[in-house]
Amino acid sequence: MFEIEIRDQGNILLRGRLDASEAENAIGVLRGLPGPITADCSELEYISSAGIGVLVETHKRLLDAGQALKLRNLNPRVKNVFTYAGLHKFLLIE
């Protein structure tokens, strides 16, 4: 179960488990959002490489438009996955 709650002014909330079964729906929603985007990850319980791929694609799309994807409030386990991927050096993580 994974949901993207769209709030105002480019703020979104990611909720649940962003795994391979949810990646396609997630990228479909994110492609429809203009940047910049700030994603509150406080309710993101789990992410795999498929989920990381979704966020990397979104970040690259926004970068091409001169904008950015910012991730906030990652729980330590989710943050570890970004570290395994080496993405903590490239993504904006608060």
Next chain:
Amino acid sequence: MERRRFPRDVTALERIHEWVGTFVAANGFPAEAAFDVDLLIEELFTNMVKYNHTGRQEIEIALSAEGAVVTIRIRDFDVDSFDPTRAPEVDPDMPMEERRRGGLGLHFVRRMADSLEYDYTDRNSTVTVTKRLET
């Protein structure tokens, strides 16, 4: 060792996650420990689903715990060989602009697992990983 078979489709991940949660609790691990088991299984399972193109049968996952160490064994039947221990390394220092989707999953497995073994016998592919969990 508990064994279950799952359809070779990513939609099986929800059922796998539920099973892992039950297994982790039954073996006295905190609920958060399921994260690492889920991630190891998902990356190996989806890898088989995506790349073992000749596979037609369900994929078998087996779980066992001995003390704090969990063993995960994933078996794909009647498929061509694909050895995850020999898959190309991903460079985590590669800049964002050069990254493509895919390739990260086995990198995670190698990074997280305490051991990773591959066996290919009679056209059956078996990956076994161990992971020491928090207790």
